[in-house]
Amino acid sequence: MNKLEKKNSKFLEYFFNISSLGTIGIFLVLIILLTFFTAERNFMRLDNIRNLL
Known part of the structure; x- marks a missing residue:
């Protein structure tokens, strides 16, 4: 080379x-951004994050 x-x-x-x-x-x-815009729809709840990890 x-x-x-x-x-x-x-x-x-x-x-x-x-x-x-x-x-x-x-x-x-x-x-x-999705967390802020879908806050009322519970896009990223702590439970969901714990399930991902």
């Missing part, structure tokens, strides 16, 4: 780490 290929693979690893973190972040934001 030459230097350029090594650099590219490092970049790809870095990029995938960032994108997976971004995906998790977006997922968390969506859950929080």
